[in-house]
Structure formats: structure tokens, C-alpha cells
Amino acid sequence: MSGALPVLDRPLTRNVRADRSPTDMAAYEANGGYRGLRAALAMSAADCLQVLKDSNLRGRGGAGFPTGMKWSFVPMGDACSPGHKYLICNADEMEPGTFKDRLLMECDPHQLVEGMICAAYTLQADVAYIFIRAEYHKATRLLQEAIDACKAKGYLGDNILGSGYNLEMHVHSSAGRYICGEETALISSLEGKRANPRAKPPFPQVSGLWGRPTIVNNVETLCNVHHIIERGADWFQSLGLTADAGTKLYGVSGRVKNPGCWELPMGTPVREIIEEYAGGMEEGYQLRGFLPGGGSTDFLTVEHLDLAMDYDTIGKAGSRMGTGTMIILDDKTCPVGFVKNLTEFFAQESCGFCTPCRDGLPWSAQVLDDIEHGRGLPEDMDTLQRQVAFIGAIGNTHCALAPGAMEPIQSALKYFREDFERHIDGGSCPYCDGGNS
Amino acid sequence: MQPDNPITNLLGQYRDIPGGLLPLLHAIQREVGYIPPDRVPAIAHAMNLSRAEVHGVISAYHDFRTEPAGRHTLQICRAEACQAMGSRALEDHAKQSLGVDFGDTTADGAITLERVYCLGNCACSPSVRIDDSVHARVDPARLDALLAELGEAG
Numbered sequence: 008m009s010g011a012l013p014v015l016d017r018p019l020t021r022n023v024r025a026d027r028s029p030t031d032m033a034a035y036e037a038n039g040g041y042r043g044l045r046a047a048l049a050m051s052a053a054d055c056l057q058v059l060k061d062s063n064l065r066g067r068g069g070a071g072f073p074t075g076m077k078w079s080f081v082p083m084g085d086a087c088s089p090g091h092k093y094l095i096c097n098a099d100e101m102e103p104g105t106f107k108d109r110l111l112m113e114c115d116p117h118q119l120v121e122g123m124i125c126a127a128y129t130l131q132a133d134v135a136y137i138f139i140r141a142e143y144h145k146a147t148r149l150l151q152e153a154i155d156a157c158k159a160k161g162y163l164g165d166n167i168l169g170s171g172y173n174l175e176m177h178v179h180s181s182a183g184r185y186i187c188g189e190e191t192a193l194i195s196s197l198e199g200k201r202a203n204p205r206a207k208p209p210f211p212q213v214s215g216l217w218g219r220p221t222i223v224n225n226v227e228t229l230c231n232v233h234h235i236i237e238r239g240a241d242w243f244q245s246l247g248l249t250a251d252a253g254t255k256l257y258g259v260s261g262r263v264k265n266p267g268c269w270e271l272p273m274g275t276p277v278r279e280i281i282e283e284y285a286g287g288m289e290e291g292y293q294l295r296g297f298l299p300g301g302g303s304t305d306f307l308t309v310e311h312l313d314l315a316m317d318y319d320t321i322g323k324a325g326s327r328m329g330t331g332t333m334i335i336l337d338d339k340t341c342p343v344g345f346v347k348n349l350t351e352f353f354a355q356e357s358c359g360f361c362t363p364c365r366d367g368l369p370w371s372a373q374v375l376d377d378i379e380h381g382r383g384l385p386e387d388m389d390t391l392q393r394q395v396a397f398i399g400a401i402g403n404t405h406c407a408l409a410p411g412a413m414e415p416i417q418s419a420l421k422y423f424r425e426d427f428e429r430h431i432d433g434g435s436c437p438y439c440d441g442g443n444s
Numbered sequence: 445m446q447p448d449n450p451i452t453n454l455l456g457q458y459r460d461i462p463g464g465l466l467p468l469l470h471a472i473q474r475e476v477g478y479i480p481p482d483r484v485p486a487i488a489h490a491m492n493l494s495r496a497e498v499h500g501v502i503s504a505y506h507d508f509r510t511e512p513a514g515r516h517t518l519q520i521c522r523a524e525a526c527q528a529m530g531s532r533a534l535e536d537h538a539k540q541s542l543g544v545d546f547g548d549t550t551a552d553g554a555i556t557l558e559r560v561y562c563l564g565n566c567a568c569s570p571s572v573r574i575d576d577s578v579h580a581r582v583d584p585a586r587l588d589a590l591l592a593e594l595g596e597a598g
């Protein structure tokens with residue numbers, strides 16, 4: 008039973024204490040910390056990259072792109088023109104329902120810093136940024152303290168541990184925009200501009216921050232790097248239950264008995280996460296559906312409970328594993344109101360560059376609001392369906408915000424269609440008495 | 445309050461930092477509580493940007509204010525998990541007991557009320573943020589207690 012996994016098989020949360028107090032340098036090193044850094048520095052950057060590729064680590068920021076492959080597009084050695092190379096940690100975490108990176112940063116800030124030093128060494132980057140959500144004050148302070156402690160120990164700065172490798176690291180606070188989490192918008196923001204996404208190509212790996220080669224990775228992705236370098240690709244592969252390797256921070260929020268976040272083997276079945284770790288539904292509530300990986304993923308329902316939570320399985324079921332933090336829809340919450348609330352978020356967070364997103368999302372939110380409040384017309388269903396097809400099409404917009412916003416709507420229309428129709432036919436919200444609408 | 449001098453000092457500190465505009469705006473807001481619109485030309489000049497660019501950045505990010513906020517800020521999370529756990533009732537309670545709508549500040553200048561999407565605390569819904577601290581599992585009674593602790597009653 009995975010509840011009894013040996014401690015070492017939960018590499019990412021091994022320093023997370025029950026009271027969530029932060030692990031400092033002394034405690035971190037006492038538990039094997041910065042061994043991965045020494046292991047990396049003893050290897051060539053090319054060998055580190057090969058281990059990462061072999062490990063099959065996939066990005067934990069939502070898209071699941073293979074990390075080693077992404078890194079292999081960065082020009083190395085003589086192929087790289089002289090100048091800076093950047094590593095950026097994406098700690099913007101503003102996807103509704105997502106709270107895993109905060110846990111990692113607040114409980115074990117050194118783990119992220121060590122992972123980043125090893126990642127930067129692999130890429131031969133000389134400057135690293137942690138781009139962090141402004142609300143995460145505590146994590147910001149702890150990360151700065153961890154960086155200072157590393158400088159004092161010679162783990163950061165010039166000639167790290169006598170290796171000749173130099174790296175500086177900075178923490179940069181964002182200013183409250185969900186779109187900053189999109190990697191090219193993040194780069195614009197770090198340059199001091201509005202957070203507008205950029206067209207790809209050129210890809211950031213070749214031309215990113217200030218036009219220089221840049222890698223952007225999620226917090227959880229980077230936290231894995233030194234463990235993989237220290238313990239090897241085979242070890243990492245062996246942690247996963249399915250084709251995807253490693254462990255994953257899975258979260259559950261909503262009307263369950265024990266909402267929370269747990270590090271489990273990649274590919275743990277959805278049912279086990281919801282029923283065993285989250286304790287099942289609260290008394291008096293039934294599960295209607297769930298967004299598997301944050302607010303921009305398609306609903307799945309009861310019929311999908313036995314699927315493995317990994318990228319390919321959830322993808323084949325018509326959704327995305329996204330960030331792996333599930334939001335539960337219960338039977339007393341109005342699905343129309345739920346989706347409308349999300350759509351209002353995405354509409355508010357549009358950067359305004361593309362017309363389908365800037366003008367389309369508020370329109371979708373308005374149609375959903377009308378339906379929720381009993382003002383909807385039968386033809387509104389077709390309007391929503393058309394919006395889903397148009398705004399949701401990859402390529403009609405500059406970035407994935409707008410298509411992501413359509414995912415909960417399109418799947419709600421598929422799985423909860425009768426709820427929409429009851430609102431329209433009855434001229435009111437059938438859930439209103441429940442106090443949730 | 446005379447926001448002029450601290451801002452002039454800050455302009456000097458950040459003008460040569462690449463991408464320094466956002467850190468500068470954060471610093472101004474920390475120092476004087478908001479970004480005074482009449483200082484935008486000076487900011488633009490110091491950072492070698494157009495006024496439109498500076499205004500574009502200020503207006504593009506939610507965290508920058510162009511007028512002073514209350515002495516404290518109360519944010520109530522409106523994301524899905526919190527809504528499922530009763531944050532709408534909390535919103536109504538806050539609006540009523542403070543006598544203001546979202547985006548407004550109480551008449552005594554004590555508290556600015558805001559709605560926010562997801563404080564990243566979904567396992568302990570509903571969540572609110574008061575100034576820099578996030579509080580979990582807040583019901584109306586707990587909210588009243590937290591606000592009372594600010595010592596602004598009256």
C-alpha cells in the first residue's frame with residue numbers, strides 16, 4: 008500500500024514536517040542536502056543532461072514537456088554566442104486550485120535552490136531567477152535566506168566549491184497577473200514590461216530573456232533535478248507506477264474530508280488519491296466531477312476514477328493532468344456557477360493581445376452568468392459551443408490561456424448538459440437553495 | 445505625506461537595473477503605499493521609457509495601486525475550492541460588517557476590501573489574506589476576530 012512507502016521514496020517531501028516549519032541549511036545538509044550538487048559538479052554538464060534525458064522527467068508546470076529534451080535545445084559551448092544564459096524558476100502558481108509549489112518552497116527552500124544550481128550547471132547558465140508570486144511572502148523570504156546561506160557556503164557565487172563554475176541567483180517578485188505564469192509572458196515581465204506572451208519561434212531556449220538562451224521550469228520540476236543526478240535515471244524511473252517516471256505532488260480541494268497535497272508515485276489512481284488520501288467526500292456530499300489539474304483542465308467524472316493520474320492516461324481520457332492538483336465539484340454546487348466563476352477569472356486575466364481572448368472570454372462569462380441566473384435562452388447553448396470551438400482552437404490565439412479557459416466549459420457542456428438545460432427551461436438556478444449559487 | 449523625495453531617491457537606485465521598472469514600482473508602493481499618477485512622467489524619464497509604457501505596466505498588473513489603500517487590506521478568495529466551502533457567505537458578511545463594496549476602503553481609512561482568485565491555500569478553504577498573512581478556514585466569526593485583532597475598531 009502506498010501509504011506505507013519508505014521515506015526515501017518521497018524525495019520531494021522528505022524534509023516536509025508535520026507543522027510545515029521550514030528546513031534550514033543545517034537540517035537540510037544533515038539529511039543529505041547538497042550531495043546532489045557535489046555529484047553534479049563532479050560530472051560534465053553533458054553527462055548531467057544525459058541523466059536527465061534518460062530519467063524521463065516531464066515538466067510539472069502543466070504541459071508535461073520532457074525536461075531533458077527541452078534543455079537539449081539550449082546552445083552549449085562554442086555553439087553559444089558569448090553572453091549570459093539564464094535559468095528561470097516559474098513560481099508564479101496562480102492557477103486556481105493549485106497549491107503544491109508553495110508547499111515545496113515554504114517547507115524546503117534549499118531543495119529548490121539545490122535543484123536550480125544543478126539545473127543551471129547542466130545548462131551552463133550563469134544567472135538564475137526565481138520568479139515568484141507576490142502573495143508568497145513567506146516563501147520569498149525563505150528562498151532569499153537560502154540563497155544567502157548558499158553564498159556563505161560557496162554553493163553560489165564564483166567558483167562554486169572550487170569547480171570554476173559561477174552562478175548568481177535572484178528572487179524576483181511578480182505583481183499579480185496569472186498570465187505571468189506563461190513562460191514567454193514571464194520573460195517579458197522580468198524585462199520590466201507588460202506581461203504579454205511572445206510568438207514562438209524563436210523559442211526561449213535560443214532567444215529568451217534579453218534575447219539570450221533561457222530555460223523556464225516549474226518549481227516541482229526543478230526540485231527533482233539534483234535527486235536524479237545523485238541517484239540516477241533508473242532510480243527515478245522506478246518511482247513511477249506507469250510509463251511516466253518519478254513521484255508527483257497531487258492535491259485535492261473542495262468538499263472532501265481531508266483536503267491536502269501528497270507526494271505519491273506518478274500514476275497513482277485517481278480513486279486512491281481522492282478516497283484514501285483526501286478521505287473521500289464530506290458527509291452529505293457526492294462527487295459529480297473533478298478538474299484533474301487546476302482550473303484550465305477539462306472535467307472528468309465518476310467514470311474516470313480508476314484512471315492512473317499520469318500525463319498520457321489523463322490526456323487520453325480527454326483532459327490534462329495539468330498541475331496534478333484536483334478541484335472537486337460536488338453535487339450541491341451548481342456546475343454552471345462553478346464554470347462561470349472560473350471563466351470570469353480567465354477573462355480578468357487575459358492580457359488583451361488577442362481578440363478572441365480579450366473579447367471572447369467576457370462574452371462567454373456573460374452567457375454563463377445569464378444561464379446561471381435563469382436568463383438563458385436555448386440558443387445560448389449553441390453560442391457557448393461556438394465559442395468553445397473558436398476560442399479553444401489552438402492557433403487562434405497567441406498563448407494557451409484562452410484555449411485553457413475553454414476546457415472546463417467544453418467538458419461541462421458534455422458532462423453536465425442537463426444542468427444547463429434545467430437552468431434555461433426553469434428560468435432559475437436549481438441549486439440556489441443550497442446556498443452555493 | 446510628501447511622497448516626492450522618497451520617490452526621487454528610488455528613481456536613482458533603480459534606473460540602471462535592467463528590467464528595473466517592476467522592482468522600482470514595487471519599491472515606490474512599499475514606500476508611499478501607491479504609485480502617484482503625477483509621478484509617472486518622472487518615472488518614465490528616469491527609466492528612459494515613454495509615459496505610455498510606464499502607465500501600461502502600472503495598469504497591467506493587479507498589485508499596483510494608483511491611489512492610497514487603507515491601513516490594512518483584506519482579500520477574500522473567490523476561487524472554486526473556497527466557494528465550495530462557503531466563501532460567498534464570507535464575502536457578504538465582510539461587505540456588510542465593513543459597510544463597503546469590493547475595491548473600496550472603509551470611511552475611517554482602516555481597511556480596503558478586495559476579492560482575489562486563489563491564494564494557493566485550497567486545502568484549508570475558505571481563505572482570506574490580511575496584509576501579508578494568509579488565514580485558513582475562516583468563517584464570519586473568525587473573520588470578525590481577525591479584524592478585531594488589527595486594533596482598528598471604532
Ligand SMILES: Cc1cc2nc3c(=O)[nH]c(=O)nc-3n(C[C@H](O)[C@H](O)[C@H](O)COP(=O)(O)O)c2cc1C
Pocket residue numbers: 065066067068069070071072074097098099100101102185186187188189190191223224225226228229406407408
Ligand atoms: C496562462 C498560463 C499560465 C501558466 N502558469 C504557470 C505557473 O503558474 N507555473 C508554472 O510552472 N507554469 C505555468 N504555465 C506553464 C508555463 O508556460 C511553462 O510551460 C512551464 O513553466 C514550463 O515548466 P515545466 O516544463 O517545468 O513544466 C502557464 C501556462 C499558461 C499558458
Ligand code: SF4
Pocket residue numbers: 186203204356357358359360361362364365404405406407408409410
Ligand atoms: S490568448 Fe489571451 S492571454 Fe494569451 S496572448 Fe492572447 S490575449 Fe493574451
